[in-house]
Amino acid sequence: MNTTHLSPLILVDGSSYLFRAYHVPYLQALSTADGQPTGAITGVLNMIKSLKKDYPNGNIVVVFDAKGKTFRNDLYPEYKANRPPMPDDLRTQIAPLHEIIEAMGLPLLVIDGVEADDVIGTLSAQATKKGIETVISTGDKDMAQLVNQHVRLINTMTNVEMDVDGVIEKFGIKPDQIIDYLALMGDKVDNIPGVEKCGPKTAVKWLLEHNTLDNVIANADKVKGKIGENLRKALDQLPLSYELATIKLDVELSQSLEELVPSSPDIEKLTTLYKRFELRRLLAELDKNQDEESGIETDTNAVQEKVDVNYDIILTQAAFNEWLEKLKSADYFSFDTETTSIDYMKAELVGLSFAVEPGVAAYVPLAHDYEEAPAQLNREWVLTQLAPLLADKKYIKVGQNLKYDANVLSHYDIEIAGTIYDTMIESYCLNSVATRHNMDALAEKYLDYKTVHFEDIAGKGAKQLTFNQIDLEKAGHYAAEDADITLRLHQAIFPQLEALKGQLAVFTDIEMPLMPVLARMEQTGVLIDSDLLAEQSQAIGARLQELEVEAHNIAGQSFNLGSPKQLQQILFEELKIPVIKKTPKGAPSTAEEVLQELALDYPLPKVILENRGLSKLKSTYTDKLPLMVSPKTGRVHTSYNQTVAATGRLSSTDPNLQNIPIRSEEGRKIRHAFIAPEDHKIVAIDYSQIELRIMAHLSKDPGLLAAFSEGRDIHQATAAEIFSVDLDEVTSDQRRSAKAINFGLIYGMSAFGLSKQLGIARNKAQAYMDKYFERYPGVLSYMEDTRRLAAEQGYVETLFGRRLYLPEIKSKNAMRRKGAERAAINAPMQGTAADIIKKAMLAVDAWLEANQDPRIKMTMQVHDELIFEIHQDIVESATQSLVTIMNDAVELSVPLIAEAGVGDNWEQAH
Template sequence: MSKLLLVDGSSYLFRAFHAMPDLRNKAGEPTGALRGVLNMLAPLKASTGATHAVCVFDAKGKTFRADWYPEYKAHRPPMPEDLAAQIEPIHTCVKAMGWPVIVEAGVEADDVIGTLARQAAARGFEVLISTGDKDMAQLVQPGITLINTMTNETLDREGVIAKFGVPPERIVDYLTLVGDAVDNVPGVEKCGPKTAVKWLTEYDSLDAIVANAASIKGVVGENLRRALDFLPLGRRLVTIVCDVPLAESLDELTWRTPDNAVLAEQFARWEFRSLLKAVQGNADSTTDAPAASAASAAGQSGLFGAEELPVPVERSAAHREAYECLLTWEAFDQWFAKINAAALTAFDTETDSLDPFDARLVGMSFSVTPGEAAYLPLAHRAPGTPDQLPLDEVLARLRPWLEDAGKPKLGQNLKYDMHVLANHGIRLRGVQDDTLLESAAWESDRNHDLDSLASRHTDLATLSYTDICGKGAKAISFADVALENATAYGAEDADVTLRVHHKLSPLIAAEPGLRRVYRDIELPVQEVLWAMERQGVLIDADLLARQSDELGRKLLELEQQAYEAAGQPFNLNSPKQLGEILFERQKLPVVKKTPGGAPSTDEEVLAQLALDYPLPRLLLEYRGFAKLKNTYTDKLPRMVNAQTGRVHTSFSQTGAITGRLASSDPNLQNIPVRTPEGRRIRQAFIAPAGYSIVSADYSQIELRIMAHLSGDERLLQAFAQGEDVHRATAAEVFGIATAEVTSEQRRYAKTINFGLIYGMSAHGLAKSLEIERSAAQSWIDRYFARYPGVARYMEETRALARNKGYVETVFGRRLILPEIKSSNAGRRQGAERAAINAPMQGTAADLVKMAMRRVYDWLGTERLESRLLLQVHDELILEVPAAELDIVRQKLPQLMAGVAELKVPLLAEVGVGANWDEAH
């Protein structure tokens, strides 16, 4: 059977524009809507099996409905400039992908789709309409179905009835009654979906409702009677016209051969690297899919699920022609002479594992001149691999250079390479630059992986790891990669790293603040993080096992209590079953819905419902205990390294634009500490015999930074005099003496202090303190009246962010805010909140990193056995032998407080214990 796929292109482009982040190419041109539309379109042919297809877009200008009703869509704001700029590229790319495209002047896309749908259905076609527009439900009939790719929703006749409460033939009546605010079509005032469904169920049709208008009681009945004169026009406006004359016939709407030349030009123009690779890799293909190449690259997983397409390695690029594979000692010696004499050498390792503690060398690559690079294979084992230079001898010759701090080295994420070499007994020194950290300093809001950097800064189509090794179940180890492919990939890494450095280095050097952040903060702390990761932390596995058993028993108890509260057993981990219990059986109010339209059961919803109902409260408690058990008490013992007997986390310097460190595998920065059970997990982080855990924590660091940045006289005075700043705030806000402040008032003031620096609104404060919004607004107003410098700082910072597109920390870290001018109000307001908070978070992150380096250097200079173990938020955790405990307790707060001079004194507090919980 013939199948016609009708895509509501205008619906797609608006949804993509508002759903995607503010993506741009290097020229600053918006690309998010274009990428989103292509990503949504790419998998449709394969998933629908359509024989015919067309993508329909609205044309510019008014339509015939504006002649019927001048107010039609009159209140709509003009299309955002960033979206308007992407319309033509979207049309060009969609056509080049092989889609027929219709843009019919004077009519709406809905009318074109309706006309084609009815024509096709009359000829026996199966018709699929891909849209998110509810108006299209009126088109559903036998043979015509709606699909929504964003929510995976399919609407046939039964689906329409289930969703709207009325059948497709009554959707026009339904829309006439409720109106359409988007198109400025008024319905009956106060007549919402429930009332419309009720009337249509009782009277069957709009005509019958009108005939019985006099008997419908209440305010809504009066509103109906007032609307009677407009209803005929309203019905006409919301009815899709299904007989508009079209130049295109159904027989013409078949898939076209993709124009790979145009696609390649467009994908290069808009810097869609994975799509460009796919097109280039299929340039000679005779594939009949409209976007077979792009579909594979875009993936099947939704708007944000784009995947890299494996690209044949044989499609080599010209820049790889100067790459050399070092298989003889003569070739090795020539390159060794180059790197030994070079002012800077780009260096990279290839390994058999991504785990830094398990990884062993497979090869190394070097580059000293852009465009020239060498790959040194050491442990490849693919069939037919020629003899390689012996690993031990190569490392013996390279060791002096690798460990020489006077031989400058460049890499991409060299902390990983430091671990790899340490696995072979080599301590890498001489790290002068790292492109990962350069990118994080220069463009904090972008991706910092090497492929992304190459795409942005070199215009090279580089090979990705999956190009070489594949992915998923079919992935191979790099040790099994053929030398030709390994050389192309490995040498390219070194070459591209050098090229990216040559682009970023002068940009950073020209900005004193960024240069300071990169040179004085990020590069120095990289070695500290490597040492902390290498050291690891000792845990008490037996204690965790006991805690896990206790949590397991509590979970069983909570499960039984939940069954009793629900009146039946059910799967507490099933959102579907939970939704049925909460909203269908217990009739709890629906707070919000998932993208698929089901009532949400996420933590925010449960927390709100828990204020009034017992079952959500039990479920929240259950989830909290389950997270502790699954994430920590069960998992941590399994992560103990067999060789060291310790747990080794990984710290990332690029996980947040604020510069805060992130911890992973395991994440030791997010252990919940608000419950006794969460705090007890820290008891399992222990010191070995003869040692103690020492914790040093900055006191109220972000509030101190707020005082420094705002220059508010009252805040500065409070910190200078060593006052309890929350008590002082309470005294100011409540208009009482400091001595009269109660503990409850101090708690309120603390919430206000921290809430405002995170951009909390009156609504958020009211919710947090469980008070009326008017009271919360009154307190905020009084706060700003008492601390005018804070109010001034916030307003000036918002204005600065809007003007520059970024804000800065005290030390010059640039915190880029791409959404600060977004046409989406929610995103723009979020960016404004971030503009206020980011300088404080970022400055705190800078201070902690500077303190880490100072403490690390002091421990080394004094030749102490004490070691830094962890960094969590504003806290440093050390392992200290008994003989050094006094000097560390004395010196540590001095080092941390003296790392920088602000307008207020910095204060670090130290605790000591046998475990982390005791020390903290």
């Protein structure tokens, strides 16, 4: 028989790689625009592609586990009983992956009643008998038992090969001892019983001494100590463990080795599948291969597998002027800044990079100052040449996180104006939940390209270099690549955005115009009273000491209040408080929601909660804010994030202004420290009940529309409806209950949740909700229609076209599905509220720009509130104008109401 076409045989453990790829962080971010995960698919296909490259003459056969139980479950019902169910976002990738592999023309085996290991073991045994060299591609250590003079393992993810000598080097024993080794140790993941406390060293020691498991068993009475007792206890079950760990070599297969050969790929089907699952690099490779075969040259644009790069490092004025002309003549260009710090207030400009087409980019170093750094162009001269170009509205610019670049360049009085595209915001508007929106993740998702990371050229930790200290060759390639990849990302993402009218409008009408507004707010910063915060820190510190003493007295002993382990012991072992929830590892939970429930009945959890809250306030705000005051401006400068919250809300970091607590007295005191400059006032303007007004608009419920249009107190009106009383007879408790229902329904609260919040019986809470829907049937219809529509199309939209994808909306896991349904109801309201406040900010900014009055500054945005510094001479008239602008920002079926407060600090104005 001629076996040359079967040599070598490459057996791919598809299930092993599927799970491993699923847990790779950068692959987890990958999904299609409609939320279908593709990370595991990409990982396995990359591994197969690597094998095809390394073994061009190899016969690749891909094997996966079948659904359901195997013969091992018959031997031992508890086999793999502890394994959690496969995550839904992994399960949904299996069928597409199988379909792609079959379309590639590769043999695919999925055999019922056995595992992939057994099919691979059987094929490797058959190949060995025929003298065929076999390579098993796997990450599973159990496969080491199959290694012999004709069979070796390769882990394609780590590129590690293992032959007989490799097994001995790794495990300390020969391949024919691996089953004995596995049986002795057992396997917690597969729930195979072994000898308790027998680890790799003990198993190897016994096998080197006795050679086989049978001999270890025969000499069990000679093993001393506790481990000997454990061995003797396990004697009855060791034969079973051996059988469970043994890979079968005699699975009945319907195809012979001769029949398991690759066929021609189905190009049409592969093209369809690669497009459907947005596997752009594989699609580009497919197109390229087809074009090469037909002699056609095709431009695969930003998704081609490999772009020939030409990166320049510019050190002369002549070279710079040549590039300046390239920028001016390009349809558009991308650019990026390289600096000394990620904090835009501290950052010094080290260099700039540009790209005019894929692969054509340059880096202009300006301030590299390591010992042997070459002479560089004068920074002031370069910026003087560039400033008109960046400010000229006729030139189109592209960037990634352009707000940072705008802030850095503002230090040098350079403005970025005209039509600008930010690839981070493009990705976010296209799909806010499919991936992270940093360059590395976007390059992986849209270009299937792995970028050079900053740590690769600068190092890590305390010894990490700043950019000015990095060798120009390394720095130049890194910086030019940033500009190049940014350009390619724009070419890959923006056409997809253009095809979606609503999302394109969000990008062009809201998010991109907002970027420079946020940049100006960040540059303005906020004024704080550091002395007041220091006093508060001192007071909180004293209270923390009191709480520590109180906690120790309740516990009857000293312990570390910040240690979950010690707290677990005190609460649940010493004080015998009942355990109401456990961590994933089975320990009693001390999470905040658990302590909140326990605090209703026990004093120590209440003390711990107060301690945690105050500790966080102290470390996050009262201690930290004074340290964040910029020496340049005397102010604190936050960073607003446009691409973090899935619903469109802004978030902020360093410091986080969105999460300053307002329910506690100590939290409100922090707002006292946000002060107005001399002769100015703080003005805070907040939208009143905006999400409820949006609910009225979206649901078109006559009762809600009437209540808002007539200017009634919506909570009082709801209470009157639910409790069947006149408006003037509504009690404060009834209004409180109605308020909980009004807001609870927006966030998908259940009757159980409402009962806990109001402290009433669940059936009574359900009766309240039933009465609510009876009085406001339009709300119920809206919620039901939204759930149905979300399940049908996989996403919901805000009033202005912002789309939120819901990948879990069809999950078989009821908890995940219910969570997605709650998000489906809430997201259009929360997202529309986010859009409205952003539109208000744009309208306010336009008014400020038109007036050019330096006495009015917009300094903060927090949820549905805008905060201003206004000179006391014009505070009344300016506030009236701002309230009018915010009221008129958008038109709904009910009035938008913006309410203003004025004070010397934020708390007074709020």
